[in-house]
Amino acid sequence: MTERKRQILQSAQAVLKMKGYAATSVRDIAKSLEMEPASLYSHFSSKEDILRLTCFDMAKKFDRSIQEINTLYFDAEQQLRMAIREHVQILTSHLDSAIIFLRDWRNLTGESLSKFIEKRNSYEKGIRKIIQTGIDEGRFNESDIKFATLTVLSSVNWIVEWYNPEGKLNPTQIAEKLSNFILSGLIKNKL
Amino acid sequence: MTERKRQILQSAQAVLKMKGYAATSVRDIAKSLEMEPASLYSHFSSKEDILRLTCFDMAKKFDRSIQEINTLYFDAEQQLRMAIREHVQILTSHLDSAIIFLRDWRNLTGESLSKFIEKRNSYEKGIRKIIQTGIDEGRFNESDIKFATLTVLSSVNWIVEWYNPEGKLNPTQIAEKLSNFILSGLIKNKL
DNA sequence: ACATTTGCCTAACAAACGTTAGTTTGTGTT
DNA sequence: AACACAAACTAACGTTTGTTAGGCAAATGT
Numbered sequence: 288m289t290e291r292k293r294q295i296l297q298s299a300q301a302v303l304k305m306k307g308y309a310a311t312s313v314r315d316i317a318k319s320l321e322m323e324p325a326s327l328y329s330h331f332s333s334k335e336d337i338l339r340l341t342c343f344d345m346a347k348k349f350d351r352s353i354q355e356i357n358t359l360y361f362d363a364e365q366q367l368r369m370a371i372r373e374h375v376q377i378l379t380s381h382l383d384s385a386i387i388f389l390r391d392w393r394n395l396t397g398e399s400l401s402k403f404i405e406k407r408n409s410y411e412k413g414i415r416k417i418i419q420t421g422i423d424e425g426r427f428n429e430s431d432i433k434f435a436t437l438t439v440l441s442s443v444n445w446i447v448e449w450y451n452p453e454g455k456l457n458p459t460q461i462a463e464k465l466s467n468f469i470l471s472g473l474i475k476n477k478l
Numbered sequence: 479m480t481e482r483k484r485q486i487l488q489s490a491q492a493v494l495k496m497k498g499y500a501a502t503s504v505r506d507i508a509k510s511l512e513m514e515p516a517s518l519y520s521h522f523s524s525k526e527d528i529l530r531l532t533c534f535d536m537a538k539k540f541d542r543s544i545q546e547i548n549t550l551y552f553d554a555e556q557q558l559r560m561a562i563r564e565h566v567q568i569l570t571s572h573l574d575s576a577i578i579f580l581r582d583w584r585n586l587t588g589e590s591l592s593k594f595i596e597k598r599n600s601y602e603k604g605i606r607k608i609i610q611t612g613i614d615e616g617r618f619n620e621s622d623i624k625f626a627t628l629t630v631l632s633s634v635n636w637i638v639e640w641y642n643p644e645g646k647l648n649p650t651q652i653a654e655k656l657s658n659f660i661l662s663g664l665i666k667n668k669l
Numbered sequence: 670a671c672a673t674t675t676g677c678c679t680a681a682c683a684a685a686c687g688t689t690a691g692t693t694t695g696t697g698t699t
Numbered sequence: 700a701a702c703a704c705a706a707a708c709t710a711a712c713g714t715t716t717g718t719t720a721g722g723c724a725a726a727t728g729t
Contacts, residue, residue: 291706309500310585313687325688326707334687390581394501431647431655437640438633438659445632449624456622464622468629468663482676504717516718517677525717674727679720686715693708699701 292330295320299337300383308338308391338391339399345388346406348377353413363421364474367439368466370417374443375462378450385447411436418473427473439469483521486511490528491574499529499582529582530590536579537597539568544604554612555665558630559657561608565634566653569641576638602627609664618664630660 288296299316306315313334317324331337352373356366378385392403415436421427442465450461479487490507497506504525508515522528543564547557569576583594606627612618633656641652 289705307498307500307584309498312685314685322706323708325690325709328688329706393498430659433640434647434652434655435659437636438656441636441639442629442632445628445636448632449628456625461625464625465629468621468626472659472662480675503715505715513676514678516679516720519718520676670729672727672729675725676723677725678723680722682717682719684716684718687713689712690710691708692710694706696704696706698703 289330295327295330296337296340297383300341300387303337303341303391304383304386308387308394335394335396335399338387338394341384341387342392342395342403343399343406345377345381345384346403346410348381349374349410350406352377353410357413357416363417363424363426364470366417367414367421367470367473368462370414371439371443371466371469372459372462375446375458375465378444378447379452379458379461382447382450382452389444389447411440414439421473430473435473438472442469480521486518486521487528487531488574491532491578494528494532494582495574495577499578499585526585526587526590529578529585532575532578533583533586533594534590534597536568536572536575537594537601539572540565540601541597543568544601548604548607554608554615554617555661557608558605558612558661558664559653561605562630562634562657562660563650563653566637566649566656569635569638570643570649570652573638573641573643580635580638602631605630612664621664626664629663633660 298320302316302319303311305311313327314324316337317327320327331340353370356369356373359366359369361369392400392407395403415432418427418432418435418439422429422432446461446465456464489511493507493510494502496502504518505515507528508518511518522531544561547560547564550557550560552560583591583598586594606623609618609623609626609630613620613623637652637656647655
């Protein structure tokens with residue numbers, strides 16, 4: 288990926304995050320770069336190509352993160368805290384991409400779509416595994432594990448809807464607050 | 479609203495929820511009803527009209543729900559449990575509309591968009607008020623209240639992404655599990 | 670019985686869409 | 700000086716888009 292391509296991609300993502308992929312035209316993207324629509328095709332093969340690159344680039348980051356954590360031999364609580372911290376870090380440091388990744392992946396088609404869903408499920412499975420470990424260790428409440436996983440992911444992902452880089456909470460602080468909140472719902476009471 | 483209009487709206491919503499508002503054409507909607515695209519305009523003034531009706535209809539339901547709960551003099555925990563139960567009930571019993579309401583409201587334009595955001599904020603404020611009451615009563619942990627509110631709403635709203643009417647959990651059970659989870663993150667430890 | 674309304678139709682519009690073809694321009698290489 | 704390449708351009712393509720105009724048949728109201 289050339290420098291210029293990365294630059295264009297970034298600018299495209301800034302536009303896409305505002306109205307969403309489907310409601311944004313190739314001309315909108317071109318305008319933000321002060322270039323002609325046709326010129327984009329020197330860098331990308333199609334509009335969907337831009338979406339594909341964005342979604343799979345993010346998916347790869349999450350994939351790497353969860354795989355790394357799963358190889359570390361910490362206990363479930365530590366692993367979950369780490370996963371949440373990493374997740375928040377990825378979301379907030381690529382906010383434009385993250386928003387597109389979370390909202391617009393449904394506009395992928397064919398093989399791209401099914402591959403994406405597969406990757407998504409695989410990440411979800413990684414989180415689920417951590418929670419399962421916590422239950423096996425006797426430290427987490429036995430609960431519907433799919434339910435717990437989805438609740439964790441939903442609250443983490445929702446961050447992109449309100450996160451403000453100039454807000455009073457930095458990503459690490461957000462991750463810690465979120466971890467505390469989530470873990471108090473999971474961890475067995477030490478009464 | 480005539481019976482026929484309601485019928486068409488329902489069919490339209492079933493189509494819209496699949497590809498999203500922006501990626502769905504008027505012709506797609508018409509096809510699902512086995513009628514001509516132009517015929518839809520006997521019932522709706524525009525494509526956006528369908529989105530508007532859907533979003534504001536849902537907004538009204540949430541508005542009514544939170545207003546009613548806020549007039550009842552229960553304690554914060556009970557109120558929050560009630561709010562969550564009502565919220566889940568509304569989402570799951572109008573799943574198509576709910577998905578559109580949550581995903582596609584951004585495609586509203588002009589005054590509709592700003593009015594919608596206003597209504598959304600007002601609902602959020604209702605939830606926040608309950609949590610604030612819980613803190614004032616000394617029963618909820620002091621926490622960043624905006625943060626807590628958004629975390630509650632995110633996990634509740636995410637339900638539409640995985641809820642299955644034929645699944646093993648019914649809406650009431652989901653609401654209870656979710657309430658337990660959320661409240662364990664909010665309630666002060668009784669050590 | 671006649672008049673009105675309702676619900677859909679056919680036909681077509683102008684605008685916007687994603688994309689292609691072919692060309693020019695600028696920059697560094699042989 | 701000649702060439703190669705990347706990155707942009709102009710112009711246009713065939714489609715699809717949301718929407719309008721006008722008409723027709725069946726149901727409804729008087």
